[in-house]
Amino acid sequence: MDQEIHESEDQRIIPMTSITSRSGEEMANDIYFYTDQIVNIAFIGFPYKDNWVLIDTGLPNSAAEIKAEAANRFGENSKPSAVLLTHGHFDHVGGLIDLIAEWNVPVYAHELELPFLTGEKSYPEPDTTVEGGLLAKISGMYPNKPLNAGDAVKALPDDNSVPGLEDWKWIHTPGHSPGHVSFYRESDETLISGDAFITVRQDSLYNVLMQTAEVNGPPRYLTTDWQAAKESVERLASLKIDMVIPGHGYMMEGEALQKGLDKLVSEFDQLAVPDYGRYVD
Template sequence: MLSLGVVNVYFLDTDEPGEGWALVDTGLPWHFSAIVREARRRYGNTAPTGIYLTHGHYDHAGSAAALAAYWSVPVFAHEAELPFLTGQCDYPPADPSSCGGWLSLASHFASTHGRDLRPYILPLTEGPQGWEPIPLPGHTLGQVGFWQESSRTLIAGDALMNLKVDKWLPRKGLSWPPPPFTTDWFAVRKSLERILALEPQTLYFGHGEPLTELAPGELAERTEWFAIARAGRYVGDPVRQASDGNPIVAPIPPDPTKRLTKALVLGALATSAYFLLKNKQNS
């Protein structure tokens, strides 16, 4: 695992020595250099067999195109993610009303644009050697995790996080996927049930530190209090996928806080710039 601030990427060795390695997720666009440096440290000039995405959000697929071009390797994602990764459509808009704290504020400005990873993107049919793709939809329509039976290890993507984001400062703690960008809470619950049925001993996340040496039933105990989000535009109207791959999104109610939030942020920036300039003139 390579932690890149609040997002993680994974370097997977295959079961057979000398048979190569694979990369799971690619962080944000400016993480390209850090990932390449870590890959060289681990594997020299050996390119991965492929890049595997848990899903296509900007913080997981941000460097995918650049890394695929650099290594000349394919990028794999679940079929339901392909419309968002081939330039066909954008992800559904964020829902700031689904939580409080800094993430709610940040979601006003975060990108939900799709990406165009052609010609590198391919539908996911199997995982890296020794790893099985496990559908874990809810956060996105086609999110997957990667499961290694021999070690009972699961890379869960954003099906869960070990990071709480509902306050003004992020803090460690097991929680649901990032609420503003999660579009089907009923599927989130079913994906959690699928994770619990696997009974992983090690659980890796897209955000937060891993959980290791989990005892049987421990994860179920730690998530038994989890409840479907009580507020938010996607709670009662989850996103569905049309036959052409585009997301079907219920009409979005007006967000009265959006303009106010942007005005407050711009006002704060303008005020800071004014005082900085005034202090500089006085000095």
Template structure:
């Protein structure tokens, strides 16, 4: 796992072989946006300590959606450090293991990528302490706004920190090679609409579930990429 500074003293990316998570700091209080795959709790804790921070100050883990590469380590981390697990109401039953993970509607070129993505272990059933809806504000980052961004999954969310100009997009948007619509969506039309909605927030920093964060010309790049996506699936 690689640890990459995005904003000094505030934001780091934790990059796994597949996917990534983000660590946000409010002083000594910590928030994880996603948690990596099952078995990655120890590297996450090591990364936190390497920054001179205390894993016991992990207050919450916000899950952008229910997929295994984002949820997998959440249960172990939350159980060990008492963090609150947060997810959208529509994905929470999947995170808890009450419903199956929804199958995406795959385009032909996505088929081999999807098989590769399944190489990480399935996520164990994970408790959800707080189910959120669009527009709710979470107590970190000077007010973290939940943005419902369905399409990748029904309960996919972005997290917007307007006072810091930071947007966590989950897998709705990807930054692999270029900024683009994320892959493996259950509803392509919804995903494109969510892409446009997130882009219109005009952040200065965009943190993707896959791909390097965007830190320069971010708002214009997101808007241009969203506009280039067709309106139909």
């Protein structure tokens, strides 16, 4: 790699957990998701096969944990063909720099996320004033400065194809961040939604701890464009979705997922958009 890579200047351990932390579950023969404290990581590929990809890299200092899970599923010293990012917020890229150094594999994200992944631009600061619970009030402690993944990070292809996953496509779902994407496989109607919508009330400490499953809009304290976020949820709801692995919360499927998503779409302004906050129009 030609450029020096480094962590963000305000990288720090975040003291949060949930009852599903450090546990994983196979959702299909080639889909395994793992919870790092309060955020989900997806491993796409058949066990003990070389051709697999990692989606998102968890909270800060998660690289060792991710490598251990990869070894358990794919074999010792196995590495992915690529790392895919739904977006570049601290809780989705926490292990990225260490994993790049270890694996030396390409990283793909939407082109609008690249400035936040190459040290050029910081995300807006989390909104501690937004309507919500304790996790929103303490969000000022969350890192928001950019890391630098150097020339390891590349833009996702313009044709919505996904490197390393021929039967998946990426969908631009901005609002939570400018270049947020979700990943979708039509053949089994599986969605990896990132934070476009999640299945836990992320600003409720109790719900996060207990992982109470319910369809919710994106985390309030880091969402800066609510109109775009609404349109992104509508875009995803127009798909046939049988199962979702969200960025936060437990997976959901079938009728419960569909009813929750339909309600979120029809009542987005009431359910998702906070009554007040720095980024609320």
